[in-house]
Amino acid sequence: MSSLSDYIRDIPDFPKKGIIFKDITPLLKSHQAFSTVMNTLYELYKNKKIDYVAGIESRGFIIGSALANKLGAGFVPIRKKGKLPYKTISLTYDLEYGSDTIEIHEDAFAPGDRVLLVDDLIATGGTLKAAAELIGKLDANLIDIAVVVELCFLKGRETLGSYPLYSLLTY
Amino acid sequence: MSSLSDYIRDIPDFPKKGIIFKDITPLLKSHQAFSTVMNTLYELYKNKKIDYVAGIESRGFIIGSALANKLGAGFVPIRKKGKLPYKTISLTYDLEYGSDTIEIHEDAFAPGDRVLLVDDLIATGGTLKAAAELIGKLDANLIDIAVVVELCFLKGRETLGSYPLYSLLTY
Numbered sequence: 164m165s166s167l168s169d170y171i172r173d174i175p176d177f178p179k180k181g182i183i184f185k186d187i188t189p190l191l192k193s194h195q196a197f198s199t200v201m202n203t204l205y206e207l208y209k210n211k212k213i214d215y216v217a218g219i220e221s222r223g224f225i226i227g228s229a230l231a232n233k234l235g236a237g238f239v240p241i242r243k244k245g246k247l248p249y250k251t252i253s254l255t256y257d258l259e260y261g262s263d264t265i266e267i268h269e270d271a272f273a274p275g276d277r278v279l280l281v282d283d284l285i286a287t288g289g290t291l292k293a294a295a296e297l298i299g300k301l302d303a304n305l306i307d308i309a310v311v312v313e314l315c316f317l318k319g320r321e322t323l324g325s326y327p328l329y330s331l332l333t334y
Numbered sequence: 335m336s337s338l339s340d341y342i343r344d345i346p347d348f349p350k351k352g353i354i355f356k357d358i359t360p361l362l363k364s365h366q367a368f369s370t371v372m373n374t375l376y377e378l379y380k381n382k383k384i385d386y387v388a389g390i391e392s393r394g395f396i397i398g399s400a401l402a403n404k405l406g407a408g409f410v411p412i413r414k415k416g417k418l419p420y421k422t423i424s425l426t427y428d429l430e431y432g433s434d435t436i437e438i439h440e441d442a443f444a445p446g447d448r449v450l451l452v453d454d455l456i457a458t459g460g461t462l463k464a465a466a467e468l469i470g471k472l473d474a475n476l477i478d479i480a481v482v483v484e485l486c487f488l489k490g491r492e493t494l495g496s497y498p499l500y501s502l503l504t505y
Contacts (some may be wrong), residue, residue, distance in 0.1 A: 172420065174419040174420060177419040178416075178419075184419045186419045186420055188410070188411065188418070188419075188420065188439055188442075191399070191402075191408060191409040191410070191411070192386065192408040192409070192410055192442070193408055194402070194406050194407050194408045197402065197403060197408060197409060198403065198406065201403050215363065218396075220392055221391055221392045221395060221411075221413075221417075222395075224392060224393075224395040224396045224399070225389075225395045225398075225399040225409060225411065226399070227396075228362070228395070228396040228397070228399050228400045229399045229400045229402070229403040229404075229409075231362075231365070231368065231400070232368060232369065232372050232400040232403070232404065233400075233403065235365050235369065236365050237362060237363040237364055237365045237368060238362040238363070238368060238396060238400075239359070239362070239363055240359065240362070240392075240393075240396070242392075245349075246392075247359070248345040248348040248349075248355045248357045248359075249343065249345060249357055249359065268359055271359075271363070
């Protein structure tokens with residue numbers, strides 16, 4: 164198989180002018196590339212006693228649920244405001260312009276639960292940091308944050324501060 | 335383990351007054367229940383030579399990607415308008431009030447590809463029918479439609495007409 168990065172497609176000016184979007188759909192479409200991603204993450208975390216994989220809407224669901232099932236862990240969705248049906252706790256965080264809010268069910272974790280947080284990509288890191296803080300609010304134990312793609316020039320790793328981060332591919 | 339239906343939570347008046355929402359997050363959270371769902375679907379489709387599992391945003395991503403990975407198939411997302419970054423084909427369909435549009439990448443399938451379409455739930459069936467039609471527009475071969483929950487009283491199966499449908503749990 165060719166390199167994993169061959170399956171990441173650059174889309175100029177998406178979602179807006181001047182941004183080069185990293186499209187992971189070719190990677191997901193290739194069962195070999197998708198399996199390679201999952202097997203790599205599985206090997207990293209299989210002995211970490213992960214109780215739950217938390218995935219961020221929407222592409223984080225794709226990476227997170229397959230990994231949860233492979234690890235024999237439960238899957239917990241973290242969603243945009245108003246999407247989760249049960250009682251939630253939420254966190255609002257600043258964007259370049261304006262703000263955004265994410266939510267998690269208040270019964271998603273019990274104190275001490277071992278949680279792996281995943282998303283497809285880290286850019287500026289604001290959403291992942293907010294998600295990590297939500298997990299902390301429930302007193303769960305955030306074992307690691309894993310993403311497929313890290314856009315290093317946007318310094319998401321700095322935004323995350325002391326939160327851990329593993330990325331498969333860096334740009 | 336108790337019955338799968340014990341892991342589906344009723345949420346009254348969500349997303350709006352008078353609707354009882356079937357919340358699958360307790361099922362996803364339980365690694366046993368989630369594995370049972372995945373193993374059941376895997377057994378059903380493992381010999382069907384599925385090339386791709388297509389999942390509908392957002393909860394269909396959760397069911398679809400784990401199943402794709404388990405089957406050794408690729409995963410293809412079907413999304414709301416404007417969310418997919420590359421060239422798309424789209425389909426607009428009627429809702430009770432107004433309409434909605436879903437999209438798929440135009441290179442998602444080649445003619446004859448064997449596709450399993452999945453979502454978490456079928457209600458009136460409008461979205462799943464539109465997704466099945468999108469798959470047909472790309473001349474792919476829709477092998478089956480699989481959902482975790484079927485709300486029979488909303489007659490989604492009738493909406494689907496001649497499209498096939500498998501559901502794990504019926505209400």
